[in-house]
Amino acid sequence: MRDVTLLDIFEHRIAQKYLNRSGLAHAIAVAYHAFHLSKEHQLDVDIAAKAGLLHDMGHYTWYKNGKWDYDLYKQNDIHPIKGAERAHKLLIRLGENPIKAKTIALAILFHTDSFLPSNDIVRTPLQQVVKWADEKDEEEGGMHHYRTIEYERAEKSIIRLDKWIDEEYNH
Ligand SMILES: [Fe+2]
Numbered sequence: 001m002r003d004v005t006l007l008d009i010f011e012h013r014i015a016q017k018y019l020n021r022s023g024l025a026h027a028i029a030v031a032y033h034a035f036h037l038s039k040e041h042q043l044d045v046d047i048a049a050k051a052g053l054l055h056d057m058g059h060y061t062w063y064k065n066g067k068w069d070y071d072l073y074k075q076n077d078i079h080p081i082k083g084a085e086r087a088h089k090l091l092i093r094l095g096e097n098p099i100k101a102k103t104i105a106l107a108i109l110f111h112t113d114s115f116l117p118s119n120d121i122v123r124t125p126l127q128q129v130v131k132w133a134d135e136k137d138e139e140e141g142g143m144h145h146y147r148t149i150e151y152e153r154a155e156k157s158i159i160r161l162d163k164w165i166d167e168e169y170n171h
Pocket residue numbers: 026030055056134
């Protein structure tokens with residue numbers, strides 16, 4: 001049994017706010033990729049899917065004169081740090097197992113090298129899987145953040161993924 005489902009997370013207003021900001025369609029796609037990759041590598045599918053869903057929730061809006069400013073973003077972005085912290089807070093609030101919450105937060109923290117001065121982190125298999133899952137859904141010029149999905153369809157996708165995770169947990 002899991003303490004928190006993807007649907008619990010998805011329905012929370014904090015998740016709604018930040019998932020919509022960085023692209024709900026991308027978040028769901030990465031959760032699915034993370035599920036499949038973690039299953040393939042015999043890792044915890046629930047932890048991987050949750051980290052996938054929440055990995056970009058730390059994004060800030062770097063706008064200048066109403067337009068996204070890529071240079072400002074590159075220079076100042078710390079979204080993996082913010083995302084790790086936001087996800088951890090949300091998960092604990094929802095009643096997540098604290099060991100799981102920490103593992104998910106760390107996977108979010110290390111899902112990209114973009115904010116680090118060097119790219120020499122040694123990742124755990126789970127952290128690597130979340131990074132790959134994100135890269136699988138990346139589009140040129142950050143377009144993956146702008147893909148949209150209807151609420152009902154998103155909700156259905158989340159419920160289906162929850163079902164798959166439960167099936168993995170039950171056998
Ligand atoms: Fe991403």
